[in-house]
Amino acid sequence: MRLTIAAIVVCLALVVALLHLLRTRRIREKYAAVWILLTLAVVAIGVFPGLAFWLSDLVGVQTPANLLFAMACLVLLAVCIQLSTEVSSLEEETRTLAEEVALLRLDVRQHLVRVQEQLPRADTTPPAERPGDQPRQEDAR
Template sequence: MSPVTYAFAVASSVFTLALVVWLLRRGRLRERHAIWWLIASSLALIVSIFPATLAWATSLLGFSIGSNLVYFTSIAILVLVCIQHSSELTRVEAQVRTLAEEVALLRLAVSEPDDPSRSDRG
């Protein structure tokens, strides 16, 4: 690995890790969303500082080229992020549906006050 490539890899990893931490500290990213980004950026930092770990992991896991392992790991992390977001979206949609139903019932109650002449109270 050339010194320029090595420096670029380390700088990119440090920048990504610092960005995720900065977003967490500012409250613009929640912990449960940041966990996969912290894992990915930490792995990238380890591999960029110690490139031999990529060669070791590549041979250990049976990949033919180190970049294939990097791509596979990146895609796996992005799939996990998508699953996490889909799960949260499903939960939020259920909450929104419940709130919309409650608002509709409250609006109905406000627009139709109890009328003693109504005979729907069996």
């Protein structure tokens, strides 16, 4: 009985933690839904231990613990595969965005070069040294 209560308390704590992660936007809904369903399954097996025996008989496993261990391994495998696909798609998206940023930087540099070529050059020689300039009357005094 104590083990059942402990399992229920742990599962309720997990649901509260998942809801907190959802509220703070640190986990997306699609991931939280899977974890909440798994938590509910653990609570159901904790409250109704006969369910584990029934499932093990249905599948043909001798002990429910072996069935639960195999199911846990399958769940972890599914989570690893799902996270690997997410990481792969994010990696591809990051590469695409980096390429787009590089192309935009190139366009900006080329545009700046064209604009600088079209601007008139500022004459940096002092006015007295420019050819064709006559000294002013005030400068002569």
